[in-house]
Amino acid sequence: MKSRNLIIGALLSALFIAAALISFVWTPFDVAQMNIPAKLQTPNGTNWLGTDHFGRDIFSMIMVGARTSIAVALVAVGIGMGVGVPLGLAAAARQGSLLDEIIMRGNDLVFAFPSLVIAILITAVFGPGAINAIIAIGIFNIPVFARLTRGAALPLWQREFIMAARVAGKGRTRISLEHILPNVTNLLIVQGTIQFSLGILAEAGLSYVGLGAQPPLPSWGRMLADAQTMVSFAPHLALIPGSAIILTVLGLNLMGDGLRDLLDPRIRVERT
């Protein structure tokens, strides 16, 4: 019962990750290949999920789109963890110090710039693109992980096993790596899964408004943008990429919840 979420979530996530990986070596059709006579077909035997307004195979586009979404979200989580976790550990190791104060105020500041606003600033100056989307989402992930790590580390610093380590002469950096980090990894894994799913949503949103992945790179968000004008007579153009996003995000979220139940039911995730 407890692991049901985990299994469903892991299966869904694995499905899309597999689709993304397979797309590197094989797709049913070439995603760049247009076939105007066969445009706007509904799902059928040849084109399993139909074709778009240029007659491109939607199934193939979903596979390659998964690649974009997952790559962007994964790298963004990597940036968030890679920068946020050390910052959080450092802030907790010297609670109340100037360093802590600077890190936490910096976090508040980034929170005042929602990822979309960061993306707008970046694209306004450097132009749109997948890399800039990654940076925008990644920057926004930093304070999430920094706050989470600091919040989990602070009570640990009050625990007696940390005092014992200090009596054993270990420095704050060493204690952070040896004692604090291993005790917050469960939390980081769970939150990482959630941020991964949020990253996929954010990438879709940015691509939808044209700030994310640029043509010819297929992306779920842009497929939806293209579908918008045709939704009244070809709803499958919107339904299929939409479902792909929902199922991936749902899968990751279920997996996150399942992991939490499995690793430590007391973990609280932030989901904003």
Added chain:
Amino acid sequence: MSLLSIQNLDLSIHGKAILKGVSLDIAEGEIVAVTGESGSGKSLTAFSVMQLLPRGTETSGSIKLNDQELLNAPEHDMCKLRGNDIGMIFQEPMTALNPLKTIGDQVMETILLHTDTSRADALIRAKDILSRVGLPPETYKLSRFPHELSGGQRQRVVIAMAIALRPRLLIADEPTTALDVTTQAQILELLKDLVQDFGLGLLMITHDLAVVSDMADRIVVMRHGEVVETGETRALFANMQHPYTKALFAASSHEVDLPQAPVPDDALLVLKDVVRDYPKPRTRLFAPREYHRAVNGVSFTLNQGERIGLVGESGCGKSTLTRAILGLEPLQGGAITAFGQKVGPDMPAALRSGLQVVFQDPYGSFNPRHKVARIITEPFHLMPTPPTGEERQKRIAEALLAVGLHPDDANKYIHAFSGGQRQRIAIARALIIRPDVIIFDEAVSALDVSIRAQILDLIAELTQSHDLSYLFISHDLSVVRTITDRVLVMKDGEIVEDGPTRQVFDAPRHPYTASLIAAAPTLPDMKANADVSA
């Protein structure tokens, strides 16, 4: 006829049997104490009476208040009884009150819930009842919030809520366990008075036999969910039948065989005029910071072979002093020298190795992700060349054997061990580097009496075999009395008395020491009782 009658109460949670055939009676105006170690089921017995049980609980038997059956009574009926006919007070006063509501509102709530009183009348009654429990409204306004009161004062508010409607039965679940001895004495006195004035029956749950002997008319001793012995207090103490009762009593008044104190040799640890200030939160935005002086001019010397106790109530500064001695906190004045060198956050590692520590919490003292071997060898970090390979294994095995564990335990994770075993591991961690001084920081306070007795014996043995000197910090006077030969009494950051343990306990010179000793509940002296009955 009895006020409360529990007959053959069985209780299981998710199919696991917790209580087996528990029976007990309470008459009006009677204090019945249920006692036992953790896991005895004493608290669940109390919660069964309230019918406030965790999910998945199944019960059978009978719990009658006068003639009314409470067990599995409809929730609606129980809500009418709770607060009205049965009041309850809890162990942890710091969390027992809603932090967002004033104490007046919380006391009035009981009154408004069960009676047709107007708010104005309820306010008057709340004031009365708060005065009755020792919080006169002139000093303690009803508009105060819980965080503005101390632990003892909050417990008084909880009592006021419980007795506001003069219930017939009051249940107290470890009501003084979280409080200091002097506060404990006052709360126990208040409870006794209330029983007398209101003629209510008091069901008191406590692990502390000394409290039991002071308070109760009758005692119920529980173990593993069963009642092992019950009887009138004086008679039961004079003539204990069940071996468990005897063992419990023996453990509670356990005295260790401390080897003869050697003649004080060279000074290991010297504290001179130690001062530690904490910054207070700023009261005004640009006001200069104010400081709280947690430790104020403390001086003492620990010589080779000495076993010193440090006692005091919470907030007296003993924890801060402990951390300062361990070199974890900077000082604002004075100096601590260990082995002739200044102690501080920057002291050399080699020096630190002479000073080790055992903490209170057997569950918080270890990194749950490390195995025992890694945990107890952590102090090796202090050595210039830590032992490796065979030598390391040998040292681990030695340390584990010394504390009564098996060398194979080194490869287990910490969750495989009980509280008492964990405290042994904590001692092994302190011993492994062969320190000259060990600081025991409330090292037995979280343990059940029987385990506590074993750990105290272990410390006494190690004192003999390892030639230990130690500083034993505790709030528990009875423990300090047996495990030390010199004692320091601390109050408000200062040492108010310093002398040989026996002398300080028998003839305290400082009034504060005297009040501490007077407040501490004591077990009846078995030998004296035996003489009376003979």
Added chain:
Amino acid sequence: MLRYSLKRLLSLVISLIIASLVIFLVIEVAPGDPASFMLGLNAQEDTLNALREELGLNQSKLERYLTWTFGMLQGDFGTSYTYRTPVAQMVADRLWVSLPLAFYALALSTLIAFPAGIYAASRRGAPGDVAVMGATQLGVAIPNFWFAMMLVLVFAINLRWFSAGGFPGWEDGLFVGLKALTLPAIALALPQAAILARVMRSSLLDILNEDFIRTARAKGLTRRQALWRHALRNALIPVLTIIGLQFSFLLAGSIIIEQVFYLPGLGRLVFQSISQRDLIVVESVVMLLVFAVIVVNFIVDLAYAFVDPRLRSRT
């Protein structure tokens, strides 16, 4: 309480100063100087110089920063290069779409989430709880702009209850305006409501495990009474944080939703400005958005003190 408010106000001012510095510096690092960036590669040298003059690029960076910030303090956000109208005026018109939309969505989200979260918490583990939690799990996964498209498809195109987009303005009355914002607000609110309901539920369940709830039950309160009288206000503390954060997401999210519904709000203005490389408008609108977020979080901080007496008595 006053001390606490002043302290929060001070940190608000500091945040605003730092945010404005960050935005200013990001715009500064635009490839080339802002003038050549705005005009593109083929710009004439004299047009460039004219723009440089207008932007004050011959002044020092510090001077320009101060001119920009003090201008904003007086309501002068500069002049749009493309439209040749004051940015303040352009923004003001569009704020009348974006702000009501964000608040409408916030109200909807709260109105849906509170009852759902309380209901689920009070029936923990029961079918009702499982159903609500399942729905929120789905709600969290739905991208709001896709949901907006589906709403248009069903309620505007098929059922014809609402128009598919555009905004008639507030001149024809509150109802007409609100009606045009209803589908966008629902699209924005539902995913956020799902998150908020989950937070509400877990926060309530945490509080229901607290000792003081047991004390309240020992007084004779029913489970339901204990939840409403004692748990709810305590559970509100973490919920408030999320509401504060959500406002910034709703404001940013409304930028995307405006694209779906062709609403003339800040979002449209931003995208037009980006495509026209009108950095003056982008800079000011971003600052305005950040200002709104910081102010809302300031209000949330004050709300904390209102809920929690422990904060009031502290500094």
